[in-house]
Amino acid sequence: MPHTLANPLDDPAADPFEVAAQAAADIARLTGVPQHDVAVTLGSGWGRAAELVGETVATVPAIEVTGFSKPALEGHVGTLRSVRTPAGRRILVIGARTHFYEGHGVRRVVHSVRTAAATGAGTMILTNGAGGIRETWRPGQPVLISDHLNLTAASPLEGATFIDLTDLYSRRLRDLARSVDPTLDEGVYCQFRGPHYETPAEVQMAKILGGHIVGMSTALEAIAARQAGMEILGMSLITNLAAGIQSTPLSHEEVLEAGREAEPVISALLARIIEAL
Ligand code: 8IG
Numbered sequence: 034m035p036h037t038l039a040n041p042l043d044d045p046a047a048d049p050f051e052v053a054a055q056a057a058a059d060i061a062r063l064t065g066v067p068q069h070d071v072a073v074t075l076g077s078g079w080g081r082a083a084e085l086v087g088e089t090v091a092t093v094p095a096i097e098v099t100g101f102s103k104p105a106l107e108g109h110v111g112t113l114r115s116v117r118t119p120a121g122r123r124i125l126v127i128g129a130r131t132h133f134y135e136g137h138g139v140r141r142v143v144h145s146v147r148t149a150a151a152t153g154a155g156t157m158i159l160t161n162g163a164g165g166i167r168e169t170w171r172p173g174q175p176v177l178i179s180d181h182l183n184l185t186a187a188s189p190l191e192g193a194t195f196i197d198l199t200d201l202y203s204r205r206l207r208d209l210a211r212s213v214d215p216t217l218d219e220g221v222y223c224q225f226r227g228p229h230y231e232t233p234a235e236v237q238m239a240k241i242l243g244g245h246i247v248g249m250s251t252a253l254e255a256i257a258a259r260q261a262g263m264e265i266l267g268m269s270l271i272t273n274l275a276a277g278i279q280s281t282p283l284s285h286e287e288v289l290e291a292g293r294e295a296e297p298v299i300s301a302l303l304a305r306i307i308e309a310l
Contacts, residue, residue: 057151064091064115072149077162078292085304087118095129143257150261163248164275177219178267220245224252233277
């Protein structure tokens with residue numbers, strides 16, 4: 034009897050791009066939408082941010098799609114949605130992020146991005162909730178990601194796959210986002226492994242290294258999106274100031290609350306950016 038794996042990506046012999054192609058076929062079948070133009074991953078605080086983007090055509094539990102895993106966390110929605118904008122653009126809304134800290138390997142972390150590319154999406158919008166290092170930033174503030182520091186010591190690329198990451202977070206898309214909201218600030222996102230938050234010393238290290246935002250996602254996904262040839266827009270909702278920057282301890286509850294409060298503002302922002310793409 035062959036051993037049945039819970040997730041085909043856990044089979045080292047599997048081709049992750051073939052699994053993504055299968056997942057894209059599942060999405061086409063389950064949503065009735067053969068192709069998507071843009072994909073959006075919703076991070077902490079962004080859970081309802083897609084509701085103003087357009088009409089939800091179909092909602093699919095992520096676990097029904099090949100290679101996807103159960104969501105690990107409250108505040109992370111485990112669904113894939115097909116949304117149609119007023120202009121008729123097809124948006125794949127990914128509310129099912131697998132984090133590196135879950136320990137299932139990088140293939141699973143970037144599967145949603147590879148799947149999005151396989152559905153036809155040429156633009157990948159990656160959102161997250163994160164800690165802010167800049168003292169002028171306030172919880173509830175959205176910022177653009179201008180570049181990243183990948184501090185996970187991992188990569189979604191396998192073998193001698195050399196990919197250029199200059200302009201990884203597209204200047205064109207950042208300019209476009211600022212044409213929607215000129216007050217949007219930007220910064221360098223540091224992906225830590227987590228799931229613990231940083232020590233104040235680690236936050237100071239990130240600051241010295243040129244970081245402005247600390248989080249536990251996005252960088253690995255952006256690399257995979259670039260490998261797939263997508264144009265990338267990254268946005269962080271600053272839900273807390275990073276450890277030691279704020280005087281009080283960090284709590285997941287605080288993160289959720291900042292997300293709830295910012296929801297109407299970032300929902301409208303995201304909808305307007307997508308409309309302007
Ligand atoms: I929300 O302060 C959120 N996610 N690493 N540090 C890291 N991840 C985060 C933080 C934070 N806030």
